[in-house]
Structure formats: structure tokens, C-alpha cells
Amino acid sequence: MGRAVRGTHLSAPNMTGSMVRGATRTRAVAAAACVGGSGSSRRLASPLLGALTLLLAVGAAAEAGVALSPLQQEVSVSPGRQAEFALTITNLDRSHTGGRARVRLEVVDFAVSAEGALSFGEPCAHPRSAVQWMSLEATALTLEPGQVRRVQGTVKAPYRAEGDYWAAVMMTILGPPRSEGVNVVLRTASAVFVRVARRTYQARPSVRDLQVLLPEFNPGQGPDAGPALTIRVDVANEGLVAFTASGEGVVYRDGRRRTATIPLHARRRRVLPGDTRRFVGVLPSALPEGDYTVRCRIRTASEGAPRAFHEAEFHMTPELAARWADHYRRSPGPSLAVEPAELVLEAAPGRFTGQAVQVANLGPGTMAVQCSMGEGNLPSDWVELRPDEFSLGPQMRRSVVCQLRVPLEAEPGEYTAALLIEAQQAQVVEEGTSGPQRVPLRLKVAK
Amino acid sequence: MGQRILRVFAVSAFVLLAIRPVMGQPADDDASCAIGVTVADVMEWESNFTPITLADITSQAATVSDSESATLYTNGDVDVTADNTTAAQLTGPDSDVLVTEYRLTYDGDGVTDTGGSTVDWTAYDSFLSSASSITHASGDGAVVITLNVRASNPTGEMSNAGAYSATQTLTASWAGP
Numbered sequence: 001m002g003r004a005v006r007g008t009h010l011s012a013p014n015m016t017g018s019m020v021r022g023a024t025r026t027r028a029v030a031a032a033a034c035v036g037g038s039g040s041s042r043r044l045a046s047p048l049l050g051a052l053t054l055l056l057a058v059g060a061a062a063e064a065g066v067a068l069s070p071l072q073q074e075v076s077v078s079p080g081r082q083a084e085f086a087l088t089i090t091n092l093d094r095s096h097t098g099g100r101a102r103v104r105l106e107v108v109d110f111a112v113s114a115e116g117a118l119s120f121g122e123p124c125a126h127p128r129s130a131v132q133w134m135s136l137e138a139t140a141l142t143l144e145p146g147q148v149r150r151v152q153g154t155v156k157a158p159y160r161a162e163g164d165y166w167a168a169v170m171m172t173i174l175g176p177p178r179s180e181g182v183n184v185v186l187r188t189a190s191a192v193f194v195r196v197a198r199r200t201y202q203a204r205p206s207v208r209d210l211q212v213l214l215p216e217f218n219p220g221q222g223p224d225a226g227p228a229l230t231i232r233v234d235v236a237n238e239g240l241v242a243f244t245a246s247g248e249g250v251v252y253r254d255g256r257r258r259t260a261t262i263p264l265h266a267r268r269r270r271v272l273p274g275d276t277r278r279f280v281g282v283l284p285s286a287l288p289e290g291d292y293t294v295r296c297r298i299r300t301a302s303e304g305a306p307r308a309f310h311e312a313e314f315h316m317t318p319e320l321a322a323r324w325a326d327h328y329r330r331s332p333g334p335s336l337a338v339e340p341a342e343l344v345l346e347a348a349p350g351r352f353t354g355q356a357v358q359v360a361n362l363g364p365g366t367m368a369v370q371c372s373m374g375e376g377n378l379p380s381d382w383v384e385l386r387p388d389e390f391s392l393g394p395q396m397r398r399s400v401v402c403q404l405r406v407p408l409e410a411e412p413g414e415y416t417a418a419l420l421i422e423a424q425q426a427q428v429v430e431e432g433t434s435g436p437q438r439v440p441l442r443l444k445v446a447k
Numbered sequence: 448m449g450q451r452i453l454r455v456f457a458v459s460a461f462v463l464l465a466i467r468p469v470m471g472q473p474a475d476d477d478a479s480c481a482i483g484v485t486v487a488d489v490m491e492w493e494s495n496f497t498p499i500t501l502a503d504i505t506s507q508a509a510t511v512s513d514s515e516s517a518t519l520y521t522n523g524d525v526d527v528t529a530d531n532t533t534a535a536q537l538t539g540p541d542s543d544v545l546v547t548e549y550r551l552t553y554d555g556d557g558v559t560d561t562g563g564s565t566v567d568w569t570a571y572d573s574f575l576s577s578a579s580s581i582t583h584a585s586g587d588g589a590v591v592i593t594l595n596v597r598a599s600n601p602t603g604e605m606s607n608a609g610a611y612s613a614t615q616t617l618t619a620s621w622a623g624p
Contacts, residue, residue: 065491065492065493065494065495065517065518066492067489067490067491068489068490068491069487069489070487070488070489071488071489071490071523071620072621090491094491094520095493095494097494115577117528117576117577117578118526118528118578118620119528120618168620170618173492173495180498180500180610181498181499181500181501182498182499182500182501182596182612182613182614182615183498183612183613183614183615184495184496184498184499184515184517184594184614184615184616184617185614185616185617186492186495186496186517186616186617186619187616187617187618187619188490188492188618188619188620189618189619189620189621191621267623268624269624270623270624340585355585356584356585357585358558358582358584358585360558387624397558397582398524398582399523399524399582399583399584399585
């Protein structure tokens with residue numbers, strides 16, 4: 001609040017402009033009269049100044065921030081029944097303004113684009129909207145500093161409902177209305193995925209489209225964004241429940257010789273029923289001339305679910321192959337980078353501990369990553385890796401949380417293991433594969 | 448008969464002796480209790496943005512810009528999107544409009560600190576139409592988000608004189624799976 005609040009004015013270089021500036025000056029003069037002044041007006045100025053300060057303080061205090069948790073949750077409900085879910089909203093008063101926080105809660109629809117972008121609004125814009133089934137016990141809250149409020153929500157599923165439905169709870173932080181400048185409204189969205197379980201469902205992925213984009217040569221391309229073969233795979237969900245998909249494109253030369261593998265990456269791998277998600281694979285390694293077939297395999301995390309396959313053919317002309325080979329420079333170092341290099345943790349029996357590991361793809365191609373626990377005396381059932389399998393686009397990174405639960409009966413002492421991070425890079429077969437990166441893990445169990 | 452009574456008495460005495468330690472004051476013993484907690488994904492705006500005020504535009508070619516910052520606390524990756532409707536466009540007298548562009552920066556790059564890549568100046572109707580990703584770095588639970596606004600006259604035109612205002616909505620949402 002230390003800044004002077006000024007409007008966003010367009011002042012034409014004429015009389016109108018000076019009128020606008022004149023109005024600003026008038027406000028400044030009025031303020032000066034309150035603070036300065038003389039005689040009795042100065043005596044008045046002190047309480048007035050106090051009241052003004054209080055008003056400003058209240059104004060600032062009214063803009064306290066708010067925490068929302070969780071950011072996504074799954075609710076199971078039987079047809080014709082209802083189920084509860086909850087959100088926790090907290091005014092932590094971190095800025096110590098001692099202010100209340102006012103928030104508005106509403107149930108809104110959201111959609112995920114083929115590229116994985118979220119959009120909110122447009123109520124009931126899709127047939128699997130859960131907006132009309134969901135209600136909240138409160139939609140307007142005022143939280144005192146430090147106050148935690150648990151808001152209960154209810155999902156009432158119709159008898160005819162079946163499979164997965166979804167909506168989001170949108171929390172808007174309310175502030176005092178302003179009429180000038182650019183007001184910024186802050187919102188936080190929390191997804192609610194509803195499963196109406198009538199029976200056991202099977203994931204039904206299918207490949208709707210497969211495109212092969214041959215390398216392009218742009219003069220401005222840097223070393224990290226050189227020419228590459230790109231495959232785009234549109235994966236559709238033709239079932240009633242969401243699935244998390246992964247996959248790769250395998251390139252065969254002359255119809256039989258396996259030449260390259262291209263892991264597929266998508267910003268959001270969960271494909272909702274009726275949605276289509278675009279997975280992209282980027283191969284920076286140069287291919288020689290010839291006729292090629294790329295075969296895409298899509299699998300889901302659901303056990304026993306069918307896989308989806310699709311094929312496309314392309315031809316590398318001698319000119320294109322030669323030009324690509326000229327441009328291709330194999331990355332001098334490994335594309336997979338892991339931070340930190342070692343995990344050192346400490347916990348008492350019966351307690352949790354954990355740390356995040358950042359996995360980065362420094363290369364120009366797509367990458368599939370698998371995380372697992374390696375050798376050591378640390379029991380593997382104490383450890384959970386989240387996620388343990390994911391993909392990375394070029395120059396992308398992601399956190400993997402290594403969470404440990406030490407059983408109550410654990411013997412005090414030092415336990416060791418290794419976190420193994422294995423990457424499958426998009427590359428031709430001749431380039432070989434590198435072994436997994438090993439992150440030593442030391443856990444000290446105190447008495 | 449007397450022997451039977453004696454036998455019953457002896458058995459009762461033995462039972463009473465056997466259960467005496469149980470019936471008596473129990474000895475002190477260690478009590479233990481496993482306490483587990485799962486940290487849920489949390490997102491928190493520290494406070495609202497202060498409204499962004501721009502200087503006066505005093506010539507046809509003038510461009511004005513300003514920025515404000517807010518801190519977002521998070522323990523996971525986050526996507527940030529913006530409003531692309533005309534509400535985010537600076538609108539003034541007689542519904543006249545200014546060319547309105549936005550830019551978003553973070554105090555961290557998502558490598559060593561929580562943050563992401565700068566989203567450079569983009570027109571209001573496509574700003575963050577593809578979400579900006581904030582990558583959470585271990586040990587850093589806060590990211591300072593700076594929103595910049597830039598306003599100018601449309602090319603070859605002069606907008607009406609007066610005050611212009613807009614409302615930009617930033618939405619933080621879950622990232623993945």
C-alpha cells in the first residue's frame with residue numbers, strides 16, 4: 001500500500017489530457033491539506049490521519065491470501081447414492097497483516113484440450129460433467145487470521161450414471177473493488193474426479209491419428225533445437241473410465257529392421273473418457289535414406305487393459321538424410337540429469353520422511369523415465385516413489401518424491417539403498433543405451 | 448468329602464496366587480504409538496496482487512508498462528493460466544480499448560528454485576492460453592510471480608482520452624498426471 005494509486009489514463013496531448021492530469025493533482029492537493037494545514041485544521045489532521053491509516057490498514061488487511069488443499073481428489077459413489085468430499089481452506093496470514101480473507105467457492109466445469117491445457121467455465125459443456133451433482137456446504141467464506149475451515153462437499157450420482165465424471169471447485173480470493181488500473185483476481189482450482197462404480201471397468205485406449213513430421217531446417221535453430229523427426233499420436237479414450245497412458249514409436253527400416261525408438265510424451269497423461277490427448281515423440285538422431293515404418297504402441301497403467309497400436313510409413317530421400325546427418329551433432333554428455341546426487345535421511349521408527357529428486361531431460365529428444373529401488377539393506381516396502389514412471393519432453397524436468405515410512409518395529413541403525421533412474425531416450429539403435437543413474441540413499445533410523 | 452474340600456481349596460489358592468500379579472498394580476511399561484501423516488498437495492497465494500497502475504499515455508506512439516508481484520506457496524508442480532476474454536483488455540470511455548499485453552516472470556527457474564520460464568509479452572487474448580508450468584524444486588516452497596502489463600494505442604489510431612481499466616484473472620491449478 002506504499003504506492004500512490006493512480007489510474008490508467010490515456011491523455012491526449014491536448015486539453016483533455018491536462019484535465020485528466022488536473023484531476024490527479026486535485027487529489028494530491030486535498031491530501032496535503034489533511035496532513036499539513038494550519039491551526040485547527042492541523043488538530044483535526046491528526047485523528048483524520050489516524051482514521052486514514054486505519055482505513056488503509058483495513059484495506060490491506062482485507063487482501064490476505066488463502067491456502068487450498070487438496071488440488072485433486074477422487075470420489076467413488078454408487079449409482080443413486082451420495083458421497084462426501086472435503087476441501088481445507090486456510091488463512092495463514094503469512095504477510096502478518098492480521099487481515100481477514102474472503103473467498104468465494106463455486107463448482108465449475110473444466111475441460112482438458114488435446115495438448116493437455118485446462119480450461120474452466122462453460123457449464124455442462126461436455127456430457128460427463130459432474131457440476132449438477134455437486135454441492136458445497138458453503139460458497140462464501142470469511143476467514144480470520146490463522147483460521148482453518150474444512151468445507152464439506154457432496155456428490156449425488158443419478159441412477160443412470162456410470163463411469164467417470166469430473167468438475168472442479170474454484171476458489172476465488174476476493175479483494176476490495178477497484179475501478180482503475182489493472183485488477184488482478186487470483187483463483188485456485190481443485191479437481192474432483194467422480195467414479196460411479198456400477199461394475200469393473202476396463203480402459204479402452206485407441207489411436208485416432210498418427211502423424212510423422214519430417215525434419216525441418218531453420219537457420220535460427222540452436223544446438224538444442226536442431227532438426228528432428230516428430231511423431232504426433234492422438235490417443236482417444238473410448239471407454240467409461242479415465243486411464244493414464246504411455247507409449248513409444250518404434251521405427252523400422254525397410255519394413256523389418258528396428259532402427260530407432262521414440263518415447264512419447266504428453267503434458268497430461270491421464271485421458272478422460274471421450275477425450276483425445278496428443279502424445280509427441282521427438283527423434284533428434286539422423287536417419288539414413290530409406291523407407292520406414294513407425295509403429296506406435298500405447299499402453300495404460302490399468303492391469304489387463306488392451307494396448308493400442310497404429311502404424312504410419314514415411315520415406316527419407318537421400319537429400320533429406322544427408323542434410324539431417326550434416327546438422328546432427330550427438331550430445332556430448334548424458335541427457336539425463338538427476339539432483340541431488342545423494343539422499344541422506346533420518347527418521348524414528350513409526351515416522352515418515354522423504355525428499356524430492358529432480359529429474360531433467362537436457363537433450364533435444366523425448367525421454368521415458370522409470371524409477372525403482374536398487375540394492376541395499378533398506379526394505380523396499382518402506383519406500384514409495386511418486387511417480388515411478390513418466391515421460392519428459394526436450395529440456396523438461398520433473399520432481400520425483402521419494403517417501404519413506406519407517407515401521408514401528410524397525411531396528412535402529414543405518415540403512416542403505418539406491419534410487420535407480422533409468423531413461424529411454426529417443427535415439428537410433430546404434431547409439432546404444434546407457435545404464436540407470438544411481439542415487440545412493442542413506443537412512444538413519446534413530447532409537 | 449473333607450479331602451475334596453481340601454483339593455478345591457488348594458486349587459483355588461493356586462489360581463489366586465497365579466493371577467495375583469495380573470490383578471495387582473501393573474508394572475510401568477513403555478507405551479508406543481505410531482504417528483503417520485501424509486502431506487496433501489497445497490497451494491497458497493500469500494496475498495492478493497496490488498492493482499497495477501500505469502502511467503498516463505501522452506502521445507500516439509507512447510507505450511506504458513508496470514508490474515506487481517505476489518508469492519505462491521506450493522509443495523508440487525503448478526499450472527498457471529490467465530483470462531483471455533475482453534475483461535483482461537484495458538477498456539475506457541465509450542468502450543474504447545488499448546492494446547493490452549501481459550508478461551509473466553518468476554523468481555526461480557524451476558531448476559534450483561521453484562519457478563518456471565518467463566512468458567514474454569503476449570496479447571491479452573492469447574496470454575497463457577497454453578499454461579505456464581511452475582516446477583517445484585525440493586526445499587523451496589515459494590515462488591514470486593510478477594505480472595507485467597503494457598498498454599499502447601492501436602497502430603495508427605488514438606484512443607479516447609480518459610481512464611482505462613481491466614481485470615486479469617490468474618488461475619493456479621494442479622499439474623498432471
